[in-house]
Amino acid sequence: xxxxxxxxxxxxxxxxxxxxxxxxxxxxxxxxxxLAEFIKHNYQAKFVCYDKASGCIEVGxxxxxxTNSYPEIKVHRIPLEKAxxxxxxxxxxxxxxxxxxxxxxxxxxxxxxxxxxxxx
Numbered sequence: 001x002x003x004x005x006x007x008x009x010x011x012x013x014x015x016x017x018x019x020x021x022x023x024x025x026x027x028x029x030x031x032x033x034x035l036a037e038f039i040k041h042n043y044q045a046k047f048v049c050y051d052k053a054s055g056c057i058e059v060g061x062x063x064x065x066x067t068n069s070y071p072e073i074k075v076h077r078i079p080l081e082k083a084x085x086x087x088x089x090x091x092x093x094x095x096x097x098x099x100x101x102x103x104x105x106x107x108x109x110x111x112x113x114x115x116x117x118x119x120x
Contacts, residue, residue, distance in 0.1 A: 002116050002117075002118055003102060003103070003106040003116070003117050003118070004117075004118045004120050005102045005105070005106070005117055005118070005119065005120065006119070006120050007093070007098055007119055010098050010101050010102050010105060010119075011091065011093075011098075011101075013105055014038070014091070014101050014104075014105060015088055015091065017034075017105070018035070018038075018083075018084055018087050018088060019084050021034070021035040022035075022080055022083050022084055022087075025050055025057075025080065026080055029050065029052045030050055031048065031049065031050045031057065034104045034105075034107070036048045036049075037104055038087070038101070038104060039057065039059055039087065039090075041097070041100055042087070042090035042091070042092065043059050043061055043076070043090065044061065045059045045060055045061050046060045046061065046062050046073055047059075047060040047073075048060070051077075054077065054079075055079060055080050055081075056077040056078060056079050056080065057077070057078040057080065057083055058075050058076070058077055058078075059075065059076045059077075059078065060073040060074070060075050060076075061073065061074050061075075061076060062074075095119060098117075098119055099116075099117040099119065102117030102119070103117055
């Protein structure tokens, strides 16, 4: 299925959704799946999880150094109190990013799989 969305609509909806998802994380002690996907995409992370002991979102990013051994993962910790402002700063406006965000938004609360997002 195809979803038609405007750039402004995607940006407004997503940036307004982040604070609600952070609140949900505080209540349920786990990251909503769409928030985890948003963080993975924006940080180009290998993993994202919520550590309820420290109250932080942990983001594992592979170091970009070329080595012959296993890749090194640097873990960034984002306290929930600062998460909204830090995550909003990572928002990107390119067409590919907006289409990804559009798929995240269109898939929320829907049983229909969104194959493509057309920006209008």
